[in-house]
Structures are given as structure tokens and as C-alpha cells.
Amino acid sequence: MATRAFQRLPTAPAGRILALRLVAIALSLCIIAGVLALSGHSPVMLAELILRSTLGSRFGLEDLMLFMCPLLLTGAAVTVCGTIGLWNIGAEGQFYAGAIAATGVALGLHGPVLVMLPLMTIAGILGGMAWITVPTLARAYAGVNEIITTLLLNFIASLLTYYLTTGPWRDRISGAQVSTQRLSVSIPEMWGIVHWGFPVAIMIVVGLALILSRTRWGYEICIGGANPEAARYAGIPVRLRIISVMLLSGGLAGLAGMFEVAGTVHRLQGGMANNFGYLGIVVAVLARGSCLNVIPAALLMALILDSGIVMQTQQLSASVILAITGLILFMIAIGDELAHYRPVATTPAKGKAS
Amino acid sequence: MNNPVSPAAPSGMAPGTPPVLQLRGIGKFFPGVIANKDVDLDVWPGEIHALLGENGAGKSTLMNVVTGIYQPEEGEIILDGYGQTFASPQDAIRAGIGMVHQHFKLVQAFTVAENIHLGWDEAPRLASPAVMEARTREISERFGFPVDPAARVADLSAGEQQRVEILRVLARRARLLIMDEPTAVLTPEETGELFRALRAFRAQGNAVIIISHKLDEVMEISDRVSILRGGRKVGTFRTADCNPSMLAATMVGRDIVRRNMRARAEGAAPIAPQPIMQLRHVSVRDDRGVETLRDVSLDLHGGEILGIAGVAGNGQRELTHVLTGLMARTSGEIVLDGSVVNRADPALFAHAGVGHIPEDRLRSALAPSLSITTNMALREYAQPPIGRHGLYDAGAAGVLAHDIAELAQVSIPDFGMPIRNLSGGNQQRLVARREIRIANRVLVAAYPARGLDIGAIATMLGYLTDLRDQGVAVVFISEDLEDLLNVSDRIGVMFHGRMMDVIDAENADIATIGMLMGGREPASLQPGGPQ
Numbered sequence: 001m002a003t004r005a006f007q008r009l010p011t012a013p014a015g016r017i018l019a020l021r022l023v024a025i026a027l028s029l030c031i032i033a034g035v036l037a038l039s040g041h042s043p044v045m046l047a048e049l050i051l052r053s054t055l056g057s058r059f060g061l062e063d064l065m066l067f068m069c070p071l072l073l074t075g076a077a078v079t080v081c082g083t084i085g086l087w088n089i090g091a092e093g094q095f096y097a098g099a100i101a102a103t104g105v106a107l108g109l110h111g112p113v114l115v116m117l118p119l120m121t122i123a124g125i126l127g128g129m130a131w132i133t134v135p136t137l138a139r140a141y142a143g144v145n146e147i148i149t150t151l152l153l154n155f156i157a158s159l160l161t162y163y164l165t166t167g168p169w170r171d172r173i174s175g176a177q178v179s180t181q182r183l184s185v186s187i188p189e190m191w192g193i194v195h196w197g198f199p200v201a202i203m204i205v206v207g208l209a210l211i212l213s214r215t216r217w218g219y220e221i222c223i224g225g226a227n228p229e230a231a232r233y234a235g236i237p238v239r240l241r242i243i244s245v246m247l248l249s250g251g252l253a254g255l256a257g258m259f260e261v262a263g264t265v266h267r268l269q270g271g272m273a274n275n276f277g278y279l280g281i282v283v284a285v286l287a288r289g290s291c292l293n294v295i296p297a298a299l300l301m302a303l304i305l306d307s308g309i310v311m312q313t314q315q316l317s318a319s320v321i322l323a324i325t326g327l328i329l330f331m332i333a334i335g336d337e338l339a340h341y342r343p344v345a346t347t348p349a350k351g352k353a354s
Numbered sequence: 355m356n357n358p359v360s361p362a363a364p365s366g367m368a369p370g371t372p373p374v375l376q377l378r379g380i381g382k383f384f385p386g387v388i389a390n391k392d393v394d395l396d397v398w399p400g401e402i403h404a405l406l407g408e409n410g411a412g413k414s415t416l417m418n419v420v421t422g423i424y425q426p427e428e429g430e431i432i433l434d435g436y437g438q439t440f441a442s443p444q445d446a447i448r449a450g451i452g453m454v455h456q457h458f459k460l461v462q463a464f465t466v467a468e469n470i471h472l473g474w475d476e477a478p479r480l481a482s483p484a485v486m487e488a489r490t491r492e493i494s495e496r497f498g499f500p501v502d503p504a505a506r507v508a509d510l511s512a513g514e515q516q517r518v519e520i521l522r523v524l525a526r527r528a529r530l531l532i533m534d535e536p537t538a539v540l541t542p543e544e545t546g547e548l549f550r551a552l553r554a555f556r557a558q559g560n561a562v563i564i565i566s567h568k569l570d571e572v573m574e575i576s577d578r579v580s581i582l583r584g585g586r587k588v589g590t591f592r593t594a595d596c597n598p599s600m601l602a603a604t605m606v607g608r609d610i611v612r613r614n615m616r617a618r619a620e621g622a623a624p625i626a627p628q629p630i631m632q633l634r635h636v637s638v639r640d641d642r643g644v645e646t647l648r649d650v651s652l653d654l655h656g657g658e659i660l661g662i663a664g665v666a667g668n669g670q671r672e673l674t675h676v677l678t679g680l681m682a683r684t685s686g687e688i689v690l691d692g693s694v695v696n697r698a699d700p701a702l703f704a705h706a707g708v709g710h711i712p713e714d715r716l717r718s719a720l721a722p723s724l725s726i727t728t729n730m731a732l733r734e735y736a737q738p739p740i741g742r743h744g745l746y747d748a749g750a751a752g753v754l755a756h757d758i759a760e761l762a763q764v765s766i767p768d769f770g771m772p773i774r775n776l777s778g779g780n781q782q783r784l785v786a787r788r789e790i791r792i793a794n795r796v797l798v799a800a801y802p803a804r805g806l807d808i809g810a811i812a813t814m815l816g817y818l819t820d821l822r823d824q825g826v827a828v829v830f831i832s833e834d835l836e837d838l839l840n841v842s843d844r845i846g847v848m849f850h851g852r853m854m855d856v857i858d859a860e861n862a863d864i865a866t867i868g869m870l871m872g873g874r875e876p877a878s879l880q881p882g883g884p885q
Binding site (some may be wrong): 011029213214215216217218222226227229230232233234236237 | 700712723725728744748
């Protein structure tokens with residue numbers, strides 16, 4: 001019998017995970033460079049271009065922040081839900097619902113910005129919460145799998161947006177396709193095209209981290225997620241906690257939709273969620289259940305998205321960018337798994353024959 | 355005591371007939387545990403052989419060796435006179451050994467016919483439901499176990515599911531049927547049907563091994579009995595030569611050292627005359643409608659340790675859960691401090707000062723992936739100093755965790771590490787100390803000494819007597835009669851969800867407890883009753 005030289009531990013230290021993730025990213029970049037070189041592109045030139053148009057220039061940084069803003073919120077939405085052991089796959093739909101609700105307020109009411117923006121914010125949050133209400137109640141009272149219900153509602157929200165933007169709310173002024181007219185209210189800009197939603201999203205993520213670690217509610221959520229049976233044993237009302245966490249999760253994703261509508265796009269458009277809801281799942285997985293980790297995870301995801309757009313300008317097709325995204329995430333997943341393995345001190349083998 | 359019978363063939367068998375199964379010197383070891391050692395066993399064609407023993411006596415390990423789930427470290431398995439080794443359970447099945455487990459291994463969403471054909475190499479390659487159902491009907495009639503082939507397993511009663519399990523095994527041409535606690539989930543009528551079918555199976559020259567701890571059933575169904583104790587076989591007896599009290603004594607009868615820990619220290623709280631908690635005719639039914647707790651009435655007095663004896667799985671879990679508010683009773687009344695609390699509300703019980711050391715601490719008392727500090731705060735996170743104004747003070751929780759660890763004498767390098775990194779014994783001590791902190795009125799301790807070494811067991815029992823001296827009502831559930839007899843003031847014996855009797859521990863007689871554990875009515879144990 002061969003002696004097993006590695007043992008899988010149930011937990012992996014954060015430092016090891018970080019180190020292996022950096023290795024994983026470096027390795028995937030090498031692979032990507034190799035493939036690009038084989039297909040006749042210059043990896044060096046592309047890398048230079050990508051760096052210049054993301055981290056290396058002011059416009060690049062502004063774009064990055066605009067990408068990060070919704071990713072922070074959808075990532076936080078999925079992370080918070082994951083704390084109690086549930087998966088909100090429906091951030092995409094809640095994003096649309098929040099965007100629709102905020103747009104409805106903007107189109108239907110007229111008033112000063114100081115009144116309209118809070119109203120739109122509340123509408124966005126309530127829209128997201130409303131969209132997750134049915135999955136929440138089904139989960140809490142009937143044990144219906146939330147992964148399926150939240151996922152399926154995404155398609156309905158997306159189609160509802162198409163309906164509104166081509167039907168009752170279509171742009172009658174400039175005639176833009178699949179879009180409402182430009183909203184009269186918008187979130188003020190802070191730095192270039194970056195609006196105030198970005199720092200607010202960062203503060204929300206930090207605030208959530210504090211709530212989860214420093215409040216009784218947060219403690220109960222963590223216990224409920226780590227072992228529901230122990231939570232019941234401790235007398236924690238698990239059902240009520242599930243309801244509050246899922247509504248919060250939906251509200252966060254709805255807020256992301258409101259920020260996108262009122263801060264970045266300024267209109268409700270069909271397809272505007274741009275997979276931010278689904279990418280929120282990726283961000284949450286990268287963050288490994290920690291709210292603070294959502295910030296670097298969202299940055300990485302924004303970098304990938306932004307690089308993708310730069311590469312598309314260099315005649316690389318969209319599917320190449322998808323493949324690259326997949327490769328990086330795949331390598332990171334392998335790195336995470338390897339971080340669990342520890343070399344085991346084995347007694348020196350007596351004979352090498354076997 | 356009767357002499358063990360020699361392994362000669364029973365009378366009425368053609369000379370030279372080998373036993374269906376012969377075990378010679380079987381030994382099976384786990385790290386730190388001898389599960390089986392020097393076990394010899396002969397099972398002849400046409401016999402029902404009962405295997406009797408307490409929890410941990412090695413019955414299940416032995417049967418897992420016979421069915422190829424484990425490979426023995428010592429000894430040999432001989433089938434029909436030929437030595438065999440089973441690399442996998444499939445080998446054992448091919449050799450004609452079939453086992454029906456206590457917890458059925460059926461696919462709930464499949465029909466009976468589908469379950470019978472699942473993983474069966476004789477199943478036709480392309481089988482329509484109609485073909486499978488016809489085949490199942492034929493098998494069912496051949497072996498005399500009536501089932502509805504088209505019924506979904508989830509819709510069947512426990513007894514019907516067991517029939518499907520048996521048919522699954524018989525369809526694979528088993529000649530030796532092993533049944534683990536087959537009557538645990540059956541009604542008396544279903545038990546009668548099962549026994550009729552087993553006798554018919556035996557009449558065809560097949561053999562049955564039945565694992566049981568129910569003495570009356572062993573007496574009724576078996577031809578011979580083998581008793582295991584501490585992993586070794588004590589002996590094999592003709593059932594006709596046995597009586598229940600002799601079997602009970604042999605099963606539990608190791609040397610029990612009686613140390614009286616009932617003596618109170620100076621100034622200890624006396625046994626309170628008014629009960630703190632009362633169960634009045636409490637019954638519980640599980641999801642399948644099986645009554646797991648039957649008409650239990652109990653009084654818990656402050657300053658008293660009530661021991662609960664019984665083979666595991668006879669309602670102890672349900673009793674613990676009812677006493678701590680984790681499980682709703684179906685009928686009866688629970689009285690806590692004079693008021694009726696029939697709602698299953700663990701928070702209410704914990705608030706009233708009911709501590710609970712559960713049987714499976716990792717599953718129900720701890721969140722294994724969270725830190726030691728987080729886990730130690732589980733009972734007090736909502737109270738100052740940890741919980742104030744809806745906040746959670748991690749620093750105060752850390753102080754609490756340090757306190758608990760110090761009292762429990764567990765040295766912990768890092769309170770931030772997941773609690774599953776600790777050994778089972780250390781987890782148990784931490785949970786015990788955590789629960790003792792909140793147990794002002796009642797402590798329900800289910801198997802608190804399980805998995806501890808001897809020194810730690812003594813410490814744990816000391817915790818219980820300390821609490822008792824402070825006037826707390828202690829419920830101590832254990833499978834170790836020695837511990838029970840040493841610390842308890844009274845001992846209740848559970849069987850099949852019933853509290854058979856509650857007896858005074860000081861004068862308790864081990865054989866009596868053994869008989870009650872095996873389901874004998876207390877009335878029949880009185881002097882003058884049938885012996």
C-alpha cells in the first residue's frame with residue numbers, strides 16, 4: 001500500500017487560500033497568454049492595453065467602480081443568504097424588480113431630487129424584497145427548495161422588464177429601443193462618472209459584516225446556517241430568521257437594480273441586469289461566506305468583466321471572454337480545494353518496492 | 355447456568371451436513387477498541403439463531419463481518435464447509451447471505467417492484483413496470499410475503515417496508531437471512547406475521563440469524579441463542595433450555611462494581627418533596643405514526659438523580675427531547691414548575707433552567723464549523739454580558755469560553771478554531787459545563803459518559819452529583835448499568851417507548867433491570883410470578 005502523503009483537513013487557513021488563489025490566477029493568466037499567442041495575438045500588447053484601460057487610467061478606474069457597484073450588492077445579497085445556509089440564485093430577478101420599482105417611482109412621481117431619491121431607494125429595496133417573498137415563504141413554511149424558486153423568478157422579472165420597456169413604459173421621446181425614457185432623477189456623481197452608489201455599496205457591505213459578527217441577530221443567523229439542529233436546540237426561531245435573511249437578501253439585490261437604473265444607466269432597459277445577479281453568486285463563492293471578502297471578490301470580477309470589454313475591441317469574440325472567466329474561476333476552485341490538503345509526516349518507507 | 359451446546363449438528367439432520375455458516379475465531383479491531391475477539395459461531399440449516407447482547411457487545415460488527423462490510427483481522431468464515439473471504443457485500447450476497455438492516459435501505463420514491471429490482475443482476479435489461487411488477491408478484495407469492503408491487507415505498511407502513519427488504523434479500527437467493535432488530539418497528543400483529551414467515555423460511559432448510567434484545571421474542575422464535583458480551587461470545591444455548599431471567603443475567607452479567615455515590619455531602623440539598631417537572635401520560639408518535647414514547651409518567655425532584663436504563667433506541671431520545679422542549683408530545687401533559695407547558699419550545703425550557711447534554715453533541719448541541727467561542731456562547735448569547743440591546747459582544751463571549759474551558763479542564767490553544775478540531779471527549783466536557791451553567795432546575799444528560807475515558811467518566815459523574823447536591827433535578831440516561839447504579843437515586847427502565855418501572859437504585863437487582871430492559875412486565879417479576 002502506498003503511504004498517503006497528504007491529508008484533507010476540514011478547514012483551510014485563509015492565508016493558504018489567498019496564496020493558492022494568487023497562484024491559480026497567475027497560472028490561468030499564463031495559459032491565456034499561451035493560447036492568445038498561438039492564435040496570433042500578442043499577449044504582452046494585450047496585457048498592456050488591458051492594464052492601461054482598467055487600473056492604469058482614470059477612465060479605467062471609473063469603469064471598474066461602476067462595475068463593482070452592483071456586484072458588491074448582489075455579492076452581499078448571496079453571501080448574507082448563504083450565512084443561514086440558503087442560496088439566493090434569484091438576485092438577477094430581484095435586481096430587475098428593484099430597477100422596475102425605482103423606475104416606476106421616477107416615471108410616476110415628480111418632485112425634488114431630495115425626495116425622489118429616497119423614495120426610489122425605498123421602492124428599489126421593496127421591489128427586491130417583493131420578488132423574493134414567495135420563495136421565502138415557501139422555504140420557511142413548506143420547505144420548498146429556494147434555489148429553484150428564486151432562479152425561476154429571474155426569467156419572469158427579465159421578461160417583465162422587456163414588456164415594460166417595449167410596452168407601457170417605452171421611450172416615446174427619443175424612440176430608443178427596449179428602453180424607457182431617460183429618468184429625470186439620478187444619483188449625483190462623485191468622481192467622474194462614478195456615482196454615490198459606489199461608496200454607499202461599500203458601506204453597506206462593511207455594515208453587513210458588522211451586523212453579522214456583532215449583533216444577536218447575526219449570531220443567530222450564523223448558528224442557524226452552521227447547524228440548524230443546534231439552532232433549534234438553543235431555542236433560536238429559525239423560521240423567522242430565514243424570512244428576515246431572505247428578505248434582506250432580496251432587498252440588497254433590489255437596491256443594486258435601483259443604483260444601476262438611477263446612477264449608471266439612467267433608464268430601465270431590457271437585459272440591463274447584465275448577469276450581475278448571477279455574477280453575484282460567483283462573487284459570494286469567491287468571498288467564501290465573509291462579507292468583507294465581497295469587496296476584493298467584486299473587484300476581481302469587475303476586472304474580469306472590464307478586461308473582457310477591452311478584449312472585445314481587439315476582435316476577440318465574447319465567447320473567448322466567457323471561456324477566460326471560466327478558466328480563472330475553475331483554477332481558483334482548484335486552489336481552494338488544494339488549500340485543504342496538508343502534507344502528513346509519514347514514517348520513512350522501509351522498502352520502495354511497492 | 356446451562357452448559358453451552360457443542361457444535362454438533364442438531365438431531366434430525368443427515369450426518370455430514372455442514373453448518374450453513376461457521377465462524378472460527380473471528381477478531382475485528384478498531385483503533386483502541388476490540389469489537390470482536392475469538393468469536394466462534396455455527397448456524398445450521400433449518401434453524402433460527404438469535405444473537406443477544408447489550409449495545410456495544412459486538413453484534414453489529416460481527417454481522418458486518420459476515421455480510422462482507424468489514425473484513426475480519428482474525429479468524430475464518432466457513433460456508434457449507436468451505437472457507438470464504440468476502441471482499442465486498444456483493445460477494446456475501448452472491449454466497450447467499452442476505453441482511454435486513456434495522457434502518458431500511460429502500461428508495462422511498464420508487465415502487466416496490468423497482469426497489470426489488472434495483473441493483474439486482476438478474477433483473478431483465480429492459481424491464482417495463484408491468485414486467486417488474488409481475489416478477490415481484492411472483493417472488494412475493496413464492497416466499498409468502500404479500501406486497502403490492504405497484505405501491506410507492508414511501509406510502510407503506512414500517513412492516514410493509516420490512517417485507518420489501520426481506521423480499522429483496524430472498525429474491526437474491528439468500529439461504530441465510532440476517533435480521534437486525536426486526537421487530538423494533540412492528541406492531542404485534544406484524545410481528546406475528548413476520549415470525550410465521552420466518553418459520554416457513556426455516557422449514558425450507560434455510561437459516562436465520564436474528565439480532566435482538568427482546569427476551570420474550572428470542573424465547574418465542576429462536577431455536578438456539580448465542581450471547582455476546584464485550585465483543586466475545588459468552589455461549590450458545592438451546593432456547594428450550596433457557597429462560598428469560600437466565601438470558602438477561604448472562605447478557606448484562608459482568609462484574610459490576612457498586613460504588614455508592616448517593617451519599618450526600620454535608621449541607622447538600624435534600625430531595626425536594628415537590629417535583630420540579632412532571633410528565634403525565636406523555637406519548638409521542640413519529641412521522642410514520644409509530645408510537646415512540648408510550649404513556650410515560652415521571653416526577654423529577656430537585657436534589658435527586660433519576661437514572662434511565664434501557665437498550666438504546668427504546669424511547670430515550672424521545673424522552674430527552676420531550677423533557678427539553680425539542681419535541682412536541684402527541685398526548686399527555688408536561689408540567690414545569692407547576693404550569694403546564696405542552697408547546698415544544700426549547701427556548702422556554704432553557705430559560706426555565708433546563709440544561710440538556712444531548713446524545714449526539716456534534717449534531718445537535720454544537721455548530722462544528724464555528725469557533726469554540728461561538729459555540730460556548732450558544733446558551734447565553736442573549737443575556738448580559740454577551741447580549742445587550744440586541745448586540746453580541748464577542749469579547750464577553752471569549753471570556754465565557756475561557757471560563758467554561760477552565761472548569762472543564764480542557765486546554766485550548768486557540769478559541770477561534772472550529773470546535774470540530776477538538777477531540778470528542780473535550781467537546782463533551784465543554785458541552786457538559788456549558789449546560790451545567792444554565793441548569794438551575796433540571797439537567798437532562800443523555801449518555802454523557804459516552805466516548806470518555808475512565809478518569810473523564812468519573813469527573814462527569816461527579817458533575818452530576820454536584821448538581822444534585824445543589825438541588826437540581828438530574829435525569830441521567832445511560833447504557834452503563836454500573837454508572838447508573840452508582841449515582842442514581844431511582845432508576846427508570848425503558849422498553850419500546852414505555853417506562854417499564856421505576857425502581858429504587860439502592861436495592862435494585864441487576865437481573866431485574868435486565869429483565870425489564872428485555873421487555874418483561876414488572877408484575878411477572880414479583881415473587882410468586884412466573885420465573
